[in-house]
Amino acid sequence: MIKLGHGADVASMMLKYGKKEDYILDFSSNINPYIPENIDKYILEGLNLSTKYPDVEYLNLRKNIGNYLDLDYEYIIPGNGASEIIYLLMKVLDGQLGIVNPTFSEYERAAKSNNIKIIDLYFDKNFKLDLDNIRNNLDKFKALFICNPNNPSGNVESLIEILEILKKKDKFLIVDETFMEFVYESEKYTLVNLIKEYDNLFIIKAITKFFGLPGIRLGYGITSNKNIISKMWEHKEPWTVNSFAENICSYIFKDKKYIEKTKNYFKEEINFMIKDLNEIKNIEVFESSTNFILLKLNKYNSSYIKEKLFVEKNILIRDASNFKGLDTNYIRVAVKKREENEALINALKEILGV
Amino acid sequence: MIKLGHGADVASMMLKYGKKEDYILDFSSNINPYIPENIDKYILEGLNLSTKYPDVEYLNLRKNIGNYLDLDYEYIIPGNGASEIIYLLMKVLDGQLGIVNPTFSEYERAAKSNNIKIIDLYFDKNFKLDLDNIRNNLDKFKALFICNPNNPSGNVESLIEILEILKKKDKFLIVDETFMEFVYESEKYTLVNLIKEYDNLFIIKAITKFFGLPGIRLGYGITSNKNIISKMWEHKEPWTVNSFAENICSYIFKDKKYIEKTKNYFKEEINFMIKDLNEIKNIEVFESSTNFILLKLNKYNSSYIKEKLFVEKNILIRDASNFKGLDTNYIRVAVKKREENEALINALKEILGV
Known part of the structure; x- marks a missing residue:
């Protein structure tokens, strides 16, 4: 079905x-098999919150995420897992989408569900980014989707060069950094610190995997591109993040x-x-x-x-x-x-x- | 924004x-200001569940809802609040949509977000269904959306006659019964028991309001129309219902x-x-x-x-x-x-x- x-x-x-x-x-x-300490306490605290509708703009939540990433909360849009962010982004994207394979299949499913045409690109045989392959196909897409660290290969690499190339061609880079926190020296690879500087960049993250709570459902998108993020807010269904997810974010990022x-x-x-x-x-x-x-x-x-x-x-x-x-x-x-x-x-x- | x-x-x-x-x-x-007893216990139990991904088909959850409504679980599609069900339904509906006003504004927002044209119809001045008005406009829509009990009027009435009229004309009736459980003799008004018989019927419900937990995010759609429900599953984002919502449904419906x-x-x-x-x-x-x-x-x-x-x-x-x-x-x-x-x-x- x-x-x-x-x-x-x-x-x-x-x-x-x-x-x-x-x-x-x-x-x-x-999934990380170890969850943060005291999470039961934070969850029970969330029960009180859950007797009211969440703030539809999730101001507190976005500020907590912003503090965690050292970014302005206006760059952040929260969602029901990374999934909601992926689907919402596909809803507002125009033009064709390049996807670097092998990768998480929901990117393609979300794109197709929104009638976006896919251009399949591939990592090299060692699962490293194949810049030549991407350069040769630059005319075929308006945005490029890369999972970094890549699922399923586990490879992580710096995407600054491709970000720069795409910037010059007025094209968009979407990076799924859902697994980035597991990387030991992740600061060498994450593009989060370039969000302000590059408005052709969109990063997807989630608390799901690293904090070991996929069932709590919280992901978020990050971009300084005002056009993209305001369109996403326009299309966003209300209250998609539950009170329990909202509440634990006051604590886990500070741990x-x-x-x-x-x-x-x-x-x-x-x-x-x-x-x-x-x-x-x-x-x-x-x-x-x-x-x-x-x-x-x-x-x-x-x-x-x-x-x-x-x-x-x-x-x-x-x-x-x-x-x-x-x-x-x-x-x-x-x-x-x-x-x-x-x-x-x-x-x-x-x-x-x- | x-x-x-x-x-x-x-x-x-x-x-x-x-x-x-x-x-x-x-x-x-x-929102009901009183929540079910022992809900803190069920919520904490849900924490264990939340360390895994929810079952993407939500079989257990659908069976719990099915038992509550005395319906086959295959007629049920769960969602992140009634909102997800409304948006998902608008995604798979074709033809124009009649909406009986005044009513909850998300129906229109969801329809517009999916480029569905709206025909505005109105209750009479006592907020009762105006059958003549609907009959006169039958040619203008393929599906009709009614909130019963109506938000904001609080009026509840039997919709069997309009269901029958629409059935004969091969048109679809969508009823938002989110507030139905608050009605004292709701069995006189709900159409849930006609789901099997009428495949032109779609009912939206939620645990949000009656069980006093809007922040937990759980709604569901009900229909025996296989075409509609299978299209909705096809477009559905994965894991939109969190583990806490999933878990309390093993208990609250039996209370x-x-x-x-x-x-x-x-x-x-x-x-x-x-x-x-x-x-x-x-x-x-x-x-x-x-x-x-x-x-x-x-x-x-x-x-x-x-x-x-x-x-x-x-x-x-x-x-x-x-x-x-x-x-x-x-x-x-x-x-x-x-x-x-x-x-x-x-x-x-x-x-x-x-």
């Missing part, structure tokens, strides 16, 4: 194989200890996982700077491994074959808690050999 | 007059005691308010079957009274002048807790005379 290209199929997999969520290790969603601890954790844990995964036969491991890892299978195909892990090991991974530019050789796994990661690695060792 | 026609202006009014929310009595939003108590409360309280309001000079009170009352001012205009109540009495009411078909003589007030209602009545008595 619902045609979605991504891996959000925990429920359907459980249904298919008669399994219960309690004992499934879900490596298919890229520097948690933020630093999380960054440190993922830096170490991804090194541990990549080292151990590299010992396994029949797979190729791609370097990652964020909280998930792309793997290439050299012997089995993705659906076989996915089913085997689920049925025999109660582990759910992301079959990455439906990302444009990938094929049935690719799977993606999240970085979770140490003992869970070990369970995954052991299961893969058993199935693929060491 | 945001052009919204409704009264959600608590934040801007407070900002304008330098007041704080703590002591403002908000009669502009029509028959709370539901009955609420219905009884509003039946008594609206009688009390209407009786007392009728003692006040210079206003005309319209009968209401739900949790708000429309008033016509015979001496002052709506913006004067709104400002006076806010500045002098810390009471916020809804200036109803921007509803199509109304004018600067109309205001709307919610039914709240007894002592709050008394404060409003006393303030109005003081300003308008007895």
Whole structure:
């Protein structure tokens, strides 16, 4: 009934194989397994707020996000997850859209839902930005969509050069930085500090993944382009951010200890996982700077491994074959808690050999 | 920046007059002031859920709603408040849309946002459905939007006759029943039990108002029209309902005691308010079957009274002048807790005379 290209199929997999969520290790969603301290307190506080309609302009919320990013709150538009921001942006964008693949499928779905024509571009074989490929196709699009760090490759890089190129050609750059906070030295890669300077830039972020609360639904868009952001406000449905999401933002962004601890954790844990995964036969491991890892299978195909892990090991991974530019050789796994990661690695060792 | 026609202006009014929310009595939003028992427990339980993505098909949630309404879950599509359902429906509707005014302004805003042409129709002067007016305009629209009980009039009536007329002409009826649960004998007026029989019917509901939690954001659409509902699922953004909303629906619909108590409360309280309001000079009170009352001012205009109540009495009411078909003589007030209602009545008595 619902045609979605991504891996959000925990429920359907459980249904298919008669399994219960309690004992499934879900490596298919890229979520921080550790949530901020005292979050239960902030959530209960949000209950009081929820007996009233949220402020339709979300002034407080935008100020909290603005303080976190050191940006004026007027540059910020909040949404029900990054999804709402993506769809709303597609609603006000005109001209054709370049998308650099492989990447999150909702960009294309949102564009198509708003009758925007897509130009598919591709990263190079190491999942780095292919500037020549983009330059050669510059005439074909008005805006370019890049996910950085990229989902599913885990690669992060500086996009300043492409931002500059697009600026000169009067074209727009949209960067999904949803996974940027997981990157250890993210200040080297984020474009947030260039928002004021470049009005051809739109950045999408979310609290979903880094703060470990995808079910609370909060994303936001950032741009100094007044034309784009005011059009988005015009089309925005009212009250899309709930009171619980609104309320925790008074606290979580200020929790520097948690933020630093999380960054440190993922830096170490991804090194541990990549080292151990590299010992396994029949797979190729791609370097990652964020909280998930792309793997290439050299012997089995993705659906076989996915089913085997689920049925025999109660582990759910992301079959990455439906990302444009990938094929049935690719799977993606999240970085979770140490003992869970070990369970995954052991299961893969058993199935693929060491 | 945001052009919204409704009264959600608590934040801007407070900002304008330098007041704080703590002591403002908000009669502009029509929300049940009593929330279900144990809701804090259900909310905290939802925190666990929120560390995962919600089921993108919301199977459990739809089954809970289905059980509540005694309907198959496949007829139900959940959304981020009634708003998402309204916008999504406008996205898949074709042909022109008749709207019966005065009514909630988001129907028109959603239609315009999706380039649907509007035909404005009107209730009669007692805010009853004007069947002749609708019959005379049947050729001009493909679907008709009615809010029942109507916001802002508070009038409720049976829509079976118009449903039948539209069915014969192969036209669609959309009914916003957001306020239906407040009606004492709502079974006489709701069309929910005709959903199976009439595939030209779409009903919009929400937990927002009756269960007193607008900030939790949950509405839903109901139809047996497979074409409409499958198109809506196709266009639906993923995960728009948060885990907290999802989780409380396992409980609140089963709380028959709370539901009955609420219905009884509003039946008594609206009688009390209407009786007392009728003692006040210079206003005309319209009968209401739900949790708000429309008033016509015979001496002052709506913006004067709104400002006076806010500045002098810390009471916020809804200036109803921007509803199509109304004018600067109309205001709307919610039914709240007894002592709050008394404060409003006393303030109005003081300003308008007895």
